[in-house]
Amino acid sequence: MKLATLQDLYVAELKDLYNAENQLLKALPKMAKAASDPDLAQSFLDHLEETKVQIERLETIFKELELSPKGKTCKAMKGLIEEGSEVMSENADPSVMDAALITAAQRVEHYEMAGYGCVRTFAHILGFDDAADLLQQTLDEEGAANKKLTELAESTINSEAI
Numbered sequence: 001m002k003l004a005t006l007q008d009l010y011v012a013e014l015k016d017l018y019n020a021e022n023q024l025l026k027a028l029p030k031m032a033k034a035a036s037d038p039d040l041a042q043s044f045l046d047h048l049e050e051t052k053v054q055i056e057r058l059e060t061i062f063k064e065l066e067l068s069p070k071g072k073t074c075k076a077m078k079g080l081i082e083e084g085s086e087v088m089s090e091n092a093d094p095s096v097m098d099a100a101l102i103t104a105a106q107r108v109e110h111y112e113m114a115g116y117g118c119v120r121t122f123a124h125i126l127g128f129d130d131a132a133d134l135l136q137q138t139l140d141e142e143g144a145a146n147k148k149l150t151e152l153a154e155s156t157i158n159s160e161a162i
């Protein structure tokens, strides 16, 4: 049985997130390029920098477990990024494109929030308190990134796209 224990599931979920973050590392610069609103472009670039640190946190957790973070493909993130690419290939008015980029990015953030919330809780129950703290930090960043996107959409971007 590959997933005999909660710790096996914890590791599998962490590998999924590690792969998801690495996919995002490649997608975020493209999203920044596709954005016209300078604040939106900057928020993608800021989150790119946060993503690099999030990957390092996962590497720290895997090092402590003496396991490799590699070996899994996050199919959900692949699909979410594919949808983002699809929208970026559309011939859209720049402000409508910005609104569309936000819808794609918020789906990504919510997926990450769900994943990190689960592994944070698993880390706690398994007694990995340091890992739980690291995962909570990332969860907070994902939440803040999502909130920033909502603020951009509701303050300017959606109304410019009308």
Ligand code: FE
Residues within 6 Å of the ligand: 021, 051, 054, 112, 142
């Ligand atoms: Fe992330």
Ligand code: ZN
Residues within 6 Å of the ligand: 024, 047, 050, 051, 054, 112, 142
């Ligand atoms: Zn992120």
Ligand code: FE
Residues within 6 Å of the ligand: 016, 017, 020, 073, 074, 075, 076, 077
């Ligand atoms: Fe996944």
Ligand code: FE
Residues within 6 Å of the ligand: 047, 108, 109, 112, 141, 142, 145
């Ligand atoms: Fe994120």
